[in-house]
Amino acid sequence: MTHAQPPYLLTPGPITTTQTVKSAMLRDWGSWDADFRAMTDQLCQQLLTVANARETHVCIPIQGSGTFAVEATLGTLIPQTGKVLVLMNGAYGQRIAKTLAYLKREHVVLDKGDYLPPMPDEVEALLQADPDITHVTLIHCETSSGILNPVSEIAEVVARQGRLLIIDSMSAFGAIPVDAQTLPFAALISSANKCFEGVPGFGFSLVRRDILIQCAGQAHSLSLDLYDQWQYLEKTGQWRFTPPTHVVAAFLQALAEHQAEGGVAGRLARYQRNQQRLVAGMKQMGFSTLLNEQWLSPIIVTFLSPQHPNFNFDDFYNRIKAHGFVIYPGKLTVVDSFRLGCIGQLYDQQIDQVLVAISAVLDEMQIESGYAELPEHNAVTA
Numbered sequence: 018m019t020h021a022q023p024p025y026l027l028t029p030g031p032i033t034t035t036q037t038v039k040s041a042m043l044r045d046w047g048s049w050d051a052d053f054r055a056m057t058d059q060l061c062q063q064l065l066t067v068a069n070a071r072e073t074h075v076c077i078p079i080q081g082s083g084t085f086a087v088e089a090t091l092g093t094l095i096p097q098t099g100k101v102l103v104l105m106n107g108a109y110g111q112r113i114a115k116t117l118a119y120l121k122r123e124h125v126v127l128d129k130g131d132y133l134p135p136m137p138d139e140v141e142a143l144l145q146a147d148p149d150i151t152h153v154t155l156i157h158c159e160t161s162s163g164i165l166n167p168v169s170e171i172a173e174v175v176a177r178q179g180r181l182l183i184i185d186s187m188s189a190f191g192a193i194p195v196d197a198q199t200l201p202f203a204a205l206i207s208s209a210n211k212c213f214e215g216v217p218g219f220g221f222s223l224v225r226r227d228i229l230i231q232c233a234g235q236a237h238s239l240s241l242d243l244y245d246q247w248q249y250l251e252k253t254g255q256w257r258f259t260p261p262t263h264v265v266a267a268f269l270q271a272l273a274e275h276q277a278e279g280g281v282a283g284r285l286a287r288y289q290r291n292q293q294r295l296v297a298g299m300k301q302m303g304f305s306t307l308l309n310e311q312w313l314s315p316i317i318v319t320f321l322s323p324q325h326p327n328f329n330f331d332d333f334y335n336r337i338k339a340h341g342f343v344i345y346p347g348k349l350t351v352v353d354s355f356r357l358g359c360i361g362q363l364y365d366q367q368i369d370q371v372l373v374a375i376s377a378v379l380d381e382m383q384i385e386s387g388y389a390e391l392p393e394h395n396a397v398t399a
């Protein structure tokens with residue numbers, strides 16, 4: 018079915034962007050040109066400012082999707098002799114362990130399953146027991162369940178134990194406050210197409226300058242060498258290889274709109290409002306969230322699939338799409354679920370419309386209620 022208006026994306030990125038962000042891509046830039054070099058510099062300075070990190074960190078953009086930026090950061094920062102504690106509670110933590118296996122970096126895992134956060138005291142005990150661990154990785158918002166992990170408490174423990182923290186803040190930075198002066202991290206990674214509401218094409222890492230300076234020659238890969246990318250940017254103002262010029266232009270517009278909305282606080286307020294409205298409406302239809310309220314993020318929410326025999330995700334998805342909304346499948350290992358994103362150009366009107374659409378689809382599928390029994394070891398009871 019076609020729509021004059023393309024469907025709204027209730028996904029964790031790419032997300033629905035503004036017309037003005039899209040329009041910013043309607044011209045071409047030379048990558049060596051002073052105009053584009055100034056754009057790159059502005060982008061880096063603004064991102065550092067959002068994290069209050071200008072004094073201590075540098076921003077290195079890297080071509081590709083978010084995973085490229087994660088792999089670049091891990092490969093550049095962790096020496097061959099390093100050992101990593103991977104805090105895992107979903108698909109993105111698993112991806113970090115997989116990346117480290119590719120990079121042949123020694124690592125141990127604290128695996129909390131699908132819906133429990135790593136707790137600061139267990140992290141501390143693991144670090145105390147193993148002095149060989151040099152780095153800890155943490156997912157800020159684990160997008161596979163939507164859980165918001167206790168990042169400040171864990172950062173404090175990691176700092177107290179004298180190890181370095183690498184945060185995958187892909188789906189959080191821009192909407193969840195990050196202050197590098199109070200949150201100790203060696204690196205924080207994010208990308209263009211999540212909470213900053215740009216289009217996909219690059220990721221970036223905010224890395225402590227005093228650490229990065231020691232990372233020459235450590236990377237496993239030429240194109241993913243953050244140190245080299247940084248040095249070249251410092252020397253020439255240019256990315257080493259062809260930059261996604263249109264994506265950068267769109268991102269600068271997205272940053273201006275982020276600022277106009279009130280920066281992180283403004284964006285967080287809207288996403289929180291979206292989340293609350295969405296969860297309340299879904300609950301009215303009988304749906305339950307996977308996570309206890311306490312761990313719900315304003316980024317994306319996982320709902321249990323209704324246990325009604327008529328429910329089928331593909332059918333549900335296609336019918337909702339016909340109403341003008343794209344939802345997201347679940348990414349859990351043990352329970353059937355689907356996800357609704359709160360980020361991107363979504364406001365009360367779209368949230369209300371998607372709720373109406375879901376209600377209509379339940380009727381079409383002859384499902385009276387979204388009810389599903391919570392899994393046994395749900396965070397509600399744990």
Ligand SMILES: *Cc1c(COP(=O)(O)O)cnc(C)c1O
Nearest residue numbers: 082083084109158160185187188
């Ligand atoms: C989106 C995301 C990534 C990167 O995914 P890409 O598909 O490579 O952009 C990494 N970590 C988290 C937590 C994410 O949400």
